[in-house]
Amino acid sequence: MPRKPSNLLYGVDENPGWIALVLMGFQHISLMAIAFIFPVIIIEAIGGNLEEAEGLIRMAMLATGIGTILQAVNRGPVGSGYLCPLLNGPAFLSASLMAGKMGGLSLIFGMTAVAGCFEAFFSRLLSRMRAVFPAEVTGTIVTMVGIEVVPLAVRKFLGIDRMHAVPDVTAILIAVITLGAMACFNVWGRGKLRLYSVLLGMLVGYAASAMAGLLSWETFQVMKEAPFFALPAVGHYGFSFEWVLLAPFLVAALSSALKTMGDVTTCQKINDAQWKRPDMVNISGGVLACGISNILSGMLGALGQSVSSSNIGLSIATGATSRRIAYSTGIILILLAFFPKFASIFVIMPTPIMGASLIFAVSFMILAGLQIIMSRMIDARKTFVIGISIIFGLSIEFAPELYRNVHPWIKPVFSSSLSLATICAVVLNLIFRIGIAKKTSLVLNPGENPSEAIDHFMEEQGRAWGARSEVIYKAKAAMIEWYEAVVENALTRKPVAMTVRFDEFNLDVDMTHEGKPIELAASRPEAKDLLTDPDAPLKLAGYMIRSLADQAAIESGAGQNCVRLHFNH
Amino acid sequence: MKVWSKRQKDVVILAVQGRLDAAAAPFFEEQVMPMIDAGDKNFLLDLANLDYISSAALRHLLFFAKRAEDQGGRVALLSVPSPILEILDMAGFTQLFAVFTDQEEALRSF
Numbered sequence: 001m002p003r004k005p006s007n008l009l010y011g012v013d014e015n016p017g018w019i020a021l022v023l024m025g026f027q028h029i030s031l032m033a034i035a036f037i038f039p040v041i042i043i044e045a046i047g048g049n050l051e052e053a054e055g056l057i058r059m060a061m062l063a064t065g066i067g068t069i070l071q072a073v074n075r076g077p078v079g080s081g082y083l084c085p086l087l088n089g090p091a092f093l094s095a096s097l098m099a100g101k102m103g104g105l106s107l108i109f110g111m112t113a114v115a116g117c118f119e120a121f122f123s124r125l126l127s128r129m130r131a132v133f134p135a136e137v138t139g140t141i142v143t144m145v146g147i148e149v150v151p152l153a154v155r156k157f158l159g160i161d162r163m164h165a166v167p168d169v170t171a172i173l174i175a176v177i178t179l180g181a182m183a184c185f186n187v188w189g190r191g192k193l194r195l196y197s198v199l200l201g202m203l204v205g206y207a208a209s210a211m212a213g214l215l216s217w218e219t220f221q222v223m224k225e226a227p228f229f230a231l232p233a234v235g236h237y238g239f240s241f242e243w244v245l246l247a248p249f250l251v252a253a254l255s256s257a258l259k260t261m262g263d264v265t266t267c268q269k270i271n272d273a274q275w276k277r278p279d280m281v282n283i284s285g286g287v288l289a290c291g292i293s294n295i296l297s298g299m300l301g302a303l304g305q306s307v308s309s310s311n312i313g314l315s316i317a318t319g320a321t322s323r324r325i326a327y328s329t330g331i332i333l334i335l336l337a338f339f340p341k342f343a344s345i346f347v348i349m350p351t352p353i354m355g356a357s358l359i360f361a362v363s364f365m366i367l368a369g370l371q372i373i374m375s376r377m378i379d380a381r382k383t384f385v386i387g388i389s390i391i392f393g394l395s396i397e398f399a400p401e402l403y404r405n406v407h408p409w410i411k412p413v414f415s416s417s418l419s420l421a422t423i424c425a426v427v428l429n430l431i432f433r434i435g436i437a438k439k440t441s442l443v444l445n446p447g448e449n450p451s452e453a454i455d456h457f458m459e460e461q462g463r464a465w466g467a468r469s470e471v472i473y474k475a476k477a478a479m480i481e482w483y484e485a486v487v488e489n490a491l492t493r494k495p496v497a498m499t500v501r502f503d504e505f506n507l508d509v510d511m512t513h514e515g516k517p518i519e520l521a522a523s524r525p526e527a528k529d530l531l532t533d534p535d536a537p538l539k540l541a542g543y544m545i546r547s548l549a550d551q552a553a554i555e556s557g558a559g560q561n562c563v564r565l566h567f568n569h
Numbered sequence: 570m571k572v573w574s575k576r577q578k579d580v581v582i583l584a585v586q587g588r589l590d591a592a593a594a595p596f597f598e599e600q601v602m603p604m605i606d607a608g609d610k611n612f613l614l615d616l617a618n619l620d621y622i623s624s625a626a627l628r629h630l631l632f633f634a635k636r637a638e639d640q641g642g643r644v645a646l647l648s649v650p651s652p653i654l655e656i657l658d659m660a661g662f663t664q665l666f667a668v669f670t671d672q673e674e675a676l677r678s679f
Contacts, residue, residue, distance in 0.1 A: 449592055450590070450592075451588045451590040451592065451593075451621065451623075452588075455588070455620075455621070470652065473652050474652075476621070477621065477623075477652075477656060480590060480621065480623055481623055481624060484590065484591040484623055484624075484625050488591050488625060524659075524660060524661055527631060527661065527662075527665055530627075530628050530631055531628075531631060531632065531635060537624065537625060537628050540624045540627070540628075540660060541623075541624045541625070543660075544624045544656070544659060544660060547659045548656075548659070
């Protein structure tokens with residue numbers, strides 16, 4: 001049973017009340033609005049008009065609204081049960097541009113639905129792939145989920161958009177004011193101020209933008225001209241299919257699925273103070289929700305969807321992860337698709353406010369990833385898995401021209417730092433698993449320094465296995481206690497053997513010696529007995545061994561005594 | 570294992586570093602018992618850099634505390650790392666020793 005972390009105001013199962021739900025729904029949509037740029041990019045690339053762009057944005061609202069609700073469902077096979085909003089993100093951009101140029105919007109929608117089917121199929125395989133995604137791999141993915149947004153966030157923070165090719169001093173000033181306000185409300189604000197820190201920061205940013213002239217009456221003209229109510233043109237463009245586009249769309253679906261894995265893992269971690277490892281069945285439900293949302297996107301006439309990392313960052317920052325916020329966000333998005341006048345509010349958000357909001361949310365995302373990585377012991381193998389993956393992922397952001405000439409089919413992998421880092425991490429993890437023994441032994445002769453030998457042996461194994469340091473520590477402590485008990489108390493004068501077995505869920509230690517057995521006492525001796533009773537120290541050692549392990553047992557026979565310890569991992 | 574000592578008024582602060590196990594415990598005793606013999610009776614053990622403590626060493630710690638109490642003083646613990654604290658708790662030693670996270674507060678308690 002997950003335990004709610006103390007930094008959360010509203011945990012995943014809690015109800016913040018309907019006023020808070022509406023306000024937080026708008027807060028999330030304000031951040032998601034940044035992604036409305038992608039439908040505009042597609043329409044511009046295929047030579048469409050403003051009306052088509054607005055239509056595509058409204059379809060995006062409808063499809064992602066449904067997707068966000070599906071993702072939050074916590075019963076049945078579909079959905080992760082978390083506040084994990086979906087948006088028309090960059091995962092499908094490259095493939096959609098290719099499809100748009102080749103066959104227009106109908107081809108984009110047809111191929112998106114096919115990609116969704118693949119993603120849904122892939123989700124069914126995930127629960128059997130635990131070994132492929134250990135903590136260092138998922139931590140790297142989550143870190144890269146945040147890093148991937150950095151170039152977009154910084155460009156917008158500096159005021160760079162379609163109208164401004166270079167940084168703008170006024171825009172930077174507004175971005176600094178907005179980010180400063182968000183940080184102030186979040187760090188020093190209590191309760192509601194922290195809960196709505198992004199929305200309040202945005203309001204400060206809007207006020208600064210109005211004073212600086214970034215928001216004029218002309219800007220609001222878009223809103224004025226939009227109709228109050230209009231039915232979304234569902235399936236208006238139809239569907240088509242092109243074999244040659246199958247590979248890029250499948251790669252895009254895979255990228256989306258991997259991103260969902262990273263994001264759902266983050267959600268699991270931020271909602272459970274005792275989080276230990278990714279729950280693959282839950283992740284599988286999250287990826288299935290994403291796949292079904294993409295099938296729906298194609299059928300409705302919207303672009304491909306993936307999970308929004310920025311919004312997860314927002315939920316960490318505000319301490320509100322209630323799934324009801326996902327429902328309210330989804331419902332508001334669906335309603336906005338029917339009311340273009342209100343929907344247009346989100347289209348006119350000034351660029352520096354978008355940048356400040358993204359930087360605010362991404363800060364939390366990157367830290368969540370690093371925390372997952374550092375939850376395990378790291379050796380040279382894992383250093384390579386993490387380091388090489390991050391380096392090649394970042395190379396896409398630092399020097400995108402290096403990958404300009406890759407084959408169009410695999411372009412989606414090289415169009416995203418997240419996709420490349422994820423594939424590197426998964427492949428390198430599989431390679432570096434070669435040669436790691438899951439069972440290993442240590443033999444100690446009486447007279448040797450057990451502390452040092454056991455400590456060195458277990459530290460080395462723990463790092464090779466990527467074990468949790470606290471579990472290795474307990475096993476070490478129990479092993480030293482046992483050695484001191486049997487050797488120092490002269491229960492044996494022969495070499496003693498310790499065998500350790502590890503898998504992701506279990507750490508088992510068998511310790512064997514010839515001679516008198518040790519008693520694993522159920523109760524500890526009194527302090528006064530330790531000073532007077534000569535048997536009390538051995539009794540305390542046995543009690544400590546029993547208490548350090550999650551399960552302990554003794555087997556004796558033919559002069560051999562074996563203490564079997566089990567530690568939950 | 571290493572032990573450093575410094576004096577703050579009538580309290581001896583002992584910083585213990587490394588592993589305090591059956592092999593190291595006699596060395597610990599060699600370091601601290603002469604201080605009691607010399608008249609010191611209040612001790613603050615700074616365990617911030619202690620990696621491990623075994624039950625055999627705990628017994629030596631108990632002897633040390635008993636000797637200090639016999640002289641009218643006591644032993645308190647400072648900055649105990651959480652895995653060590655868990656071991657002390659398991660052995661029932663957190664009921665026997667006052668545990669502090671702040672040195673000033675610990676010194677005021679003597």
